[in-house]
Amino acid sequence: xxxxxxxxxxxxxxxxxxxxxxxxxxxxxxxxxxxxxxxxxxxxxxxxxxxxxxxxxxxxxxxxxxxxxxxxxxxxxxxxxxxxxxxxxxxxxxxxxxxxxxxxxxxxxxxxxxxxxxxxxxxxxxxxxxxxxxxxxxxxxxxxxxxxxxxxxxxxxxxxxxxxxxxxxxxxxxxxxxxxxxxxxxxxxxxxxxxxxxxxxxxxxxxxxxxxxxxxxxxxxxxxxxxxxxxxxxxxxxxxxxxxxxxxxxxxxxxxxxxxxxxxxxxxxxxxxxxxxxxxxxxxxxxxxxxxxxxxxxxxxxxxxxxxxxxxxxxxxxxxxxxxxxxxxxxxxxxxxxxxxxxxxxxxxxxxxxxxxxxxxxxxxxxxxxxxxxxxxxxxxxxxxxxxxxxxxxxxxxxxxxxxxxxxxxxxxxxxxxxxxxxxxxxxxxxxxxxxxxxxxxxxxxxxxxxxxxxxxxxxxxxxxxxxxxxxxxxxxxxxxxxxxxxxxxxxxxxxxxxxxxxxxxxxxxxxxxxxxxxxxxxxxxxxxxxxxxxxxxxxxxxxxxxxxxxxxxxxxxxxxxxxxxxxxxxxxxxxxxxxxx
Amino acid sequence: xxxxxxxxxxxxxxxxxxxxxxxxxxxxxxxxxxxxxxxxxxxxxxxxxxxxxxxxxxxxxxxxxxxxxxxxxxxxxxxxxxxxxxxxxxxxxxxxxxxxxxxxxxxxxxxxxxxxxxxxxxxxxxxxxxxxxxxxxxxxxxxxxxxxxxxxxxxxxxxxxxxxxxxxxxxxxxxxxxxxxxxxxxxxxxxxxxxxxxxxxxxxxxxxxxxxxxxxxxxxxxxxxxxxxxxxxxxxxxxxxxxxxxxxxxxxxxxxxxxxxxxxxxxxxxxxxxxxxxxxxxxxxxxxxxxxxxxxxxxx
Numbered sequence: 001x002x003x004x005x006x007x008x009x010x011x012x013x014x015x016x017x018x019x020x021x022x023x024x025x026x027x028x029x030x031x032x033x034x035x036x037x038x039x040x041x042x043x044x045x046x047x048x049x050x051x052x053x054x055x056x057x058x059x060x061x062x063x064x065x066x067x068x069x070x071x072x073x074x075x076x077x078x079x080x081x082x083x084x085x086x087x088x089x090x091x092x093x094x095x096x097x098x099x100x101x102x103x104x105x106x107x108x109x110x111x112x113x114x115x116x117x118x119x120x121x122x123x124x125x126x127x128x129x130x131x132x133x134x135x136x137x138x139x140x141x142x143x144x145x146x147x148x149x150x151x152x153x154x155x156x157x158x159x160x161x162x163x164x165x166x167x168x169x170x171x172x173x174x175x176x177x178x179x180x181x182x183x184x185x186x187x188x189x190x191x192x193x194x195x196x197x198x199x200x201x202x203x204x205x206x207x208x209x210x211x212x213x214x215x216x217x218x219x220x221x222x223x224x225x226x227x228x229x230x231x232x233x234x235x236x237x238x239x240x241x242x243x244x245x246x247x248x249x250x251x252x253x254x255x256x257x258x259x260x261x262x263x264x265x266x267x268x269x270x271x272x273x274x275x276x277x278x279x280x281x282x283x284x285x286x287x288x289x290x291x292x293x294x295x296x297x298x299x300x301x302x303x304x305x306x307x308x309x310x311x312x313x314x315x316x317x318x319x320x321x322x323x324x325x326x327x328x329x330x331x332x333x334x335x336x337x338x339x340x341x342x343x344x345x346x347x348x349x350x351x352x353x354x355x356x357x358x359x360x361x362x363x364x365x366x367x368x369x370x371x372x373x374x375x376x377x378x379x380x381x382x383x384x385x386x387x388x389x390x391x392x393x394x395x396x397x398x399x400x401x402x403x404x405x406x407x408x409x410x411x412x413x414x415x416x417x418x419x420x421x422x423x424x425x426x427x428x429x430x431x432x433x434x435x436x437x438x439x440x441x442x443x444x445x446x447x448x449x450x451x452x453x454x455x456x457x458x459x460x461x462x463x464x465x466x467x468x469x470x471x472x473x474x475x476x477x478x479x480x481x482x483x484x485x486x487x488x489x490x491x492x493x494x495x496x497x498x499x500x501x502x503x504x505x506x507x508x509x510x511x512x513x514x515x516x517x518x519x520x521x522x523x524x525x526x527x528x529x530x531x532x533x534x535x536x537x538x539x540x541x542x543x544x545x546x547x548x549x550x551x552x553x554x555x556x557x558x559x560x561x562x563x564x565x566x567x568x569x570x571x572x573x574x575x576x577x578x579x580x581x582x
Numbered sequence: 583x584x585x586x587x588x589x590x591x592x593x594x595x596x597x598x599x600x601x602x603x604x605x606x607x608x609x610x611x612x613x614x615x616x617x618x619x620x621x622x623x624x625x626x627x628x629x630x631x632x633x634x635x636x637x638x639x640x641x642x643x644x645x646x647x648x649x650x651x652x653x654x655x656x657x658x659x660x661x662x663x664x665x666x667x668x669x670x671x672x673x674x675x676x677x678x679x680x681x682x683x684x685x686x687x688x689x690x691x692x693x694x695x696x697x698x699x700x701x702x703x704x705x706x707x708x709x710x711x712x713x714x715x716x717x718x719x720x721x722x723x724x725x726x727x728x729x730x731x732x733x734x735x736x737x738x739x740x741x742x743x744x745x746x747x748x749x750x751x752x753x754x755x756x757x758x759x760x761x762x763x764x765x766x767x768x769x770x771x772x773x774x775x776x777x778x779x780x781x782x783x784x785x786x787x788x789x790x791x792x793x794x795x796x797x798x799x800x801x802x803x804x805x806x807x808x809x810x811x812x813x814x815x816x817x818x819x820x821x822x823x824x825x826x827x828x829x830x831x832x833x834x835x836x837x838x839x840x841x842x843x844x845x846x847x848x849x850x851x852x853x854x855x856x857x858x859x860x861x862x863x864x865x866x867x868x869x870x871x872x873x874x875x876x877x878x879x880x881x882x
Contacts, residue, residue, distance in 0.1 A: 073837040147834045153811060154794040154836060160729070161836040247812025249748055252729070252793045256748060264795055264810050300671045304681040329797065329806045331815045334712035338705065345696040352689035359657055360684060364672040367665030369601050377662065381609055384654045388647040391696050397639045397704035400711065401625075401804050404797060404832040446601070457612050468624035468640075470801035472832050475840040483626045483801050483828050560674040581675070 016116035017542055021123050022102030023435060026428075028123075029093030030509075032130055036085040037502045039078045046070045048495035050477040064142065072476040073162045076145040079474055080163070081137070083148030084171065088178050089130050091282050091420045096220075097126065097185050099427045100213045100285065102435065104189060106533035107210050109198025109550050109572075111543045114191035122184035129177035132170050141165035147474060149275070152245035152267050156237045159253040169238060176231045179224045179274075186224075189217035198532065200552030204309070205571065207531045207556040208302065211309050212288025215316040216281045223277035223320060230270035237262070268330055272323035279416050280319040284312055286423025287354055290379035291361070292556070293430050296529040297373035298365030299567055301557035304357040305582070311350035311357075318347045328396045329403050337396045344394035351387050358383065370527070371445030372430035378422035378453050386414030389464060404474075407467020413460040425452070425508070432512075433526045437539040438519030444511040451504025455497040462494045530570045531556050555582040595667060602666035606659045613655025620648055626801040629827055629848065631820035632714075633804035635707030642703055646695045714818050720784035721854075723777060726758060727789070727796035727809040730838030732829065733757045734777050738769030738863055762865055772864040775844040780854035781824045788816045797833035800846060808833055821848040 015021060045054065053068030064074030101119065105112055113119045136143040145163025146155035154160045155168050193214045197206070206214075236242040237259075245267045248260030291302050302308065324332060324340035358380040367373070389411035392398045402408065425448070432440045469487040471478065478484050525534040532552070536545050550572035558569040563578035625637060676684070724735040724743065735758055737743045744760045744767025751759035757774065760767050779785045789798055789809040796809045798817065807817045829844030849857060 071837075072840065076834065076837065076839070145837075151795055151833070154834065157794075160794050250793055250811055251748065251751060254753060263812060265813070298665060298671070300674050303676065304685050306678075307682060307685050330808045331810045331813045334708065338708060341700050341704065341708075342697065345693065345700050348693045348696045349689050352692040353685045355654075356685040356688045359654070359661065360676075360681075362658070362661035362665055364674075365661075365665050366668045366671055367602070367662050369599070369605070369666070374605065377605070377609075377658070381612070381655065381658060384658075385651060388651050388654075391647050391699075392640070392643050395639065395643060395696075395700050395704050397636060397700070397707045397711075398643055400806050401636055401640065401801075403806055404799075450604075453608065457616075461612075461616055465620065465624055470626045470799075472799065472830050472840075474834045476837075477840055480841065480843055481828055481830060560671050 014120060016112070016120050018101045018105050018113045018116070018119060019435070019540060019544075021119050022098050022100070024123050025093045025101060025126070026098035028127060028130060029090050029095075029098055030512075032085050032089040032093065034509075035134070036082050036090055037505065039082040039085070040498060041502055042070070043075070043078050043082060044495040044498040046075055046476065048492045050479065070476075073145055074142065075476045076147070076161070076474060077143040077163045077167070080145050080147050080150075080171075081133075081143045084133065084144075087148065087278070087282070087416060088175070089133065091416065091424070092178075092182070092278075093126065093130075095285050095420055095424050095427070096213075096216060096281060097122070097182070099289070099424075099431070100185070100189055100217070102431065103209055103533065104192055104213055105196070106434070106536070106540060106544055107207050107531050107556075108193060108196065108201055109532045109545065109552065110192060110196035111545065111549070113188045114196055115188050118184050119188050122181050122188070125177055125184065126181035129174045129181055132177060133174040136167040136170040136174075139166035139170065142167055144168045144171035149271055150234070150267075151271075152234060152237065152264050153250060153252070153257075156234060156245055157250070157252050157257060158238075159255065169235065172231045172235050172238075176228050176235075179228045179231075182220055182224055186217040186221045189213055190221065193217075198549050198552050201532075201571075202552075204306070205552055205555050207288070208291035208305070208308055208312070209285070209288040209531075211312055212284040212291075215312045216284045219277045219284075219316045219319060220281045223274050223281075226270050227274035230267055230274075233270075234267065265327075265330060265332065268327050269323070272326045276323040276326065277316075277319050279412075280315060282416055282420050284315065286379055286420045286426075287383065288312070289423050289427050289430075290358065290376045290383075292529075292531065293372050293376040293426050294358070294361050294380075295365075295557050295559050296430075296527040297368040297370055297376070298362055298559075299368070300361075300365040300560040301555075301582070302357065303360035303363065304353070305555065305557060307353055308357050311353040314350040315347060315354075318343065318350070322347060322394075325394050325396070325399070328399045341394060341396040344390075347394075348387075348391070351390075355380075355384055355387060369446075370429075371440070371442055371449060372426050372527070374446065374449040375422050375426040375429060378449070379419055379426060381453075382414050382418040382422055382456075385461070386411060386419055389414060401470070402467055404472060405467035406463040406471045406473055409473050410460045410463030410467060413463070418456060418460065421452070421456075425449075428512070430527065431533075432515065432519075433522030433538050434533055434540055436516050436519070437522055437537075438515055439522050439526065440515040440519055441511050444507050448504060448507040448511065451500060451507060455501040455504065458497040459494050459501060462490055462497070466490060466494075525570070528566070528568055530558050530568050532571055535570050535572050554578075554580045557582070596669040598663075598666045602662070606663045606666070609655050609662065610659035613652045613659070617648055617652040620644070628802065628804070629821055629823045629825065630800075630803040630805065631822055632707060632710045633802075633819075635703070635710060636804040639699065639703045639707055642699050646699070650692070711818070714784070714820075717784065720786045720818070721779055722786045722788070723779070724788045724790065725777070725798060725809070726792055727798070727831070727835075727842075728757070728792040729794065729836050730831070730842040731757075732775050732777075732798075732842070732844045734771075734773040734775070735760075736771035736773075736858075737766075738771055739858075740766060740769055742766035744768070744770040760864060768865055769863045770865075771858075771861050775829075777829070777844065777846045778854065778857050778861075779821055779846060779848050780851050781821050781848050782851070784818055784820050786816055786818050788814055790814055794835050795833045796831050796835045796842065799830045799832040800827060801830065802827040803846070806832060821846075824848045824850055 058068035246259035
């Protein structure tokens with residue numbers, strides 16, 4: 001554990017403090033989100049108005065959009081990079097690494113992470129990973145263009161697609177670095193939660209947020225290294241002449257490829273062995289956060305704490321064995337397809353429990369309209385919506401028709417995009433006072449809610465219905481396809497919704513920056529919440545808790561009680577001062 | 583309701599603001615509008631036998647998931663409406679038994695719908711799609727995908743596939759690499775982007791890829807299968823209607839992915855036999871059918 005830092009550099013830049021590292025991750029993640037969002041605007045422009053030149057964009061991207069016309073290879077590079085950046089460098093950085101770092105020690109009553117130096121390294125490796133990924137835009141051939149799933153041979157052979165040159169190499173290097181960074185962070189999460197809880201903080205007294213990070217970290221540690229191996233193997237295939245993923249007899253661009261004996265499906269297994277657990281790594285923290293934020297604004301405990309804990313664990317366990325539902329039509333054995341289908345449907349049990357517990361947490365409570373509450377309600381609604389979409393895609397038979405259509409795009413935007421986005425904003429508005437000692441503006445926050453949720457529903461529910469019509473994803477244009485001719489006009493409406501959604505985030509950006517300097521000063525416990533971070537000053541000092549670590553006497557949802565004029569008791573309140581109910 | 587009343591707090595009323603009404607309306611309308619919009623028929627026109635099963639599967643999930651989506655949103659809106667009107671909570675916690683009962687009962691119900699759908703409706707269709715036997719009456723076609731075209735290969739009258747070897751491969755002249763010295767090749771038919779099939783007869787399409795992964799998607803037939811280099815999966819389906827049906831690639835295969843379009847022409851039985859008889863074999867005439875010609879024919 002470091003001493004109290006003094007200089008600017010050790011305090012704000014190369015800091016060991018988990019709160020500073022968390023905020024570094026959050027800011028980095030938001031910068032990446034801005035880039036990812038701009039890419040999505042270019043994508044939506046092409047989808048709604050294919051072939052329409054936009055002159056000033058031609059000047060901005062002389063190679064990708066000469067004369068303002070978008071090139072097909074630029075379009076698929078945009079799609080690839082939008083997905084990669086949003087999944088790995090926005091949601092993962094802000095929600096998992098950012099808030100995980102910030103919240104875990106504060107909520108379990110620790111002074112820092114178990115390994116502060118490792119924690120700092122995790123951030124800096126993560127930053128290098130993000131920069132390497134962005135660097136791919138500036139190399140010859142442009143950024144990677146084989147989709148965020150990077151299926152070989154497309155991603156293995158330079159001649160297969162322009163982005164499969166240096167851009168793809170950087171993509172793979174960046175992914176390997178990302179996993180190194182995540183592994184350092186994940187180890188820290190697990191070690192910290194196991195060994196550094198405050199006295200009295202038994203596992204079953206941990207807030208659901210901490211539980212969700214705990215499960216997510218274990219999941220990530222078990223699943224992610226598979227793709228590290230995959231990325232290194234693919235780099236070997238690309239540069240050292242191996243054939244892990246390349247069968248014999250490939251002819252690309254009129255040239256016979258010297259390779260043989262490999263299997264393209266092996267990559268898909270390795271990728272989705274990471275890729276599917278990754279969904280839960282991102283999703284679970286959003287759920288945990290919503291569980292912790294809801295009671296502060298309903299003033300009653302969450303419904304079914306214990307079952308929710310078990311459901312999080314069960315989801316994590318099942319999440320490891322369902323990756324093949326991304327591969328139903330890949331050529332994998334149909335028997336495997338049925339297995340993955342049935343296993344996937346089993347996840348319905350824990351996920352439905354969480355959904356029911358969300359709704360029932362509102363039952364009989366008050367509803368206090370504050371910005372974090374609005375976004376937490378968004379988590380609940382989007383989780384239900386996305387979860388129900390999963391019933392279609394986890395079902396191998398239905399997936400034959402829906403695979404690789406816009407139904408999939410709409411579905412994962414609700415889950416890995418929507419639940420997590422709502423969870424991210426819930427967390428930001430809720431914990432901002434603890435980070436910076438100030439409130440964010442309520443008025444701007446609520447406006448931001450409306451500019452986010454309404455267009456989000458329009459855009460991504462709309463994509464579900466396009467998918468039912470068979471609209472194929474990753475298409476530069478569909479003009480020549482008759483069977484989707486009726487569906488295409490909808491894309492104009494969806495693009496407008498996308499532009500509203502992206503521009504609505506300016507409200508957030510402005511609010512965030514303005515509030516750091518000018519926001520109303522926040523007290524210690526602005527939401528009258530019960531978890532340990534609210535027992536210390538706002539912003540939380542270095543070392544988190546003054547001279548003494550708090551002692552925990554109760555579960556984290558002691559709301560709706562009679563505690564001497566208050567209707568809640570934080571976890572450190574002794575039993576003689578307020579009744580202990582769980 | 584078996585919840586603890588927690589000291590018998592009385593519920594006090596509170597005036598709801600415009601914002602509460604707006605949030606309630608948001609979630610209720612999201613449910614109602616989506617359910618209304620979603621009750622249309624969205625699927626591309628159906629043209630295959632197993633496709634009926636896939637549509638039944640989809641419709642079952644649509645009805646169940648759509649119903650739960652609607653009910654879930656309405657319940658959420660209702661709870662927000664009620665909660666916004668309270669200045670004190672109505673009850674604090676359900677008993678552990680109630681908690682378990684409520685969340686487990688609903689979760690088990692959802693699971694029965696989900697698993698039941700897969701097992702009762704889905705699996706037989708899956709079995710039909712992958713397990714139907716390719717009987718003697720079936721029409722066999724080989725499709726070799728490449729960036730960015732579908733090469734179609736029929737064995738011809740002898741029913742034997744000519745040998746394919748990379749040494750004969752020539753994008754313009756011999757897109758499959760069909761061996762001219764193999765007697766089995768003599769009557770083979772080779773087309774680009776156009777598949778001809780008879781109606782009411784099983785079609786067996788064996789998929790190959792020469793370069794990257796492609797995917798063979800016939801929206802109207804409810805058929806989708808990746809064409810993976812090094813593998814040769816076969817899809818079997820039974821066209822039930824005559825007409826022209828589109829073929830699209832559904833695995834990102836490079837910059838021309840979006841224009842990797844083909845057409846399946848489903849003909850009446852006699853018409854199909856006539857087509858087979860009239861179509862010139864690949865090596866059968868002096869003028870080899872060039873890729874460009876066939877493409878022209880396909881676009882017409």
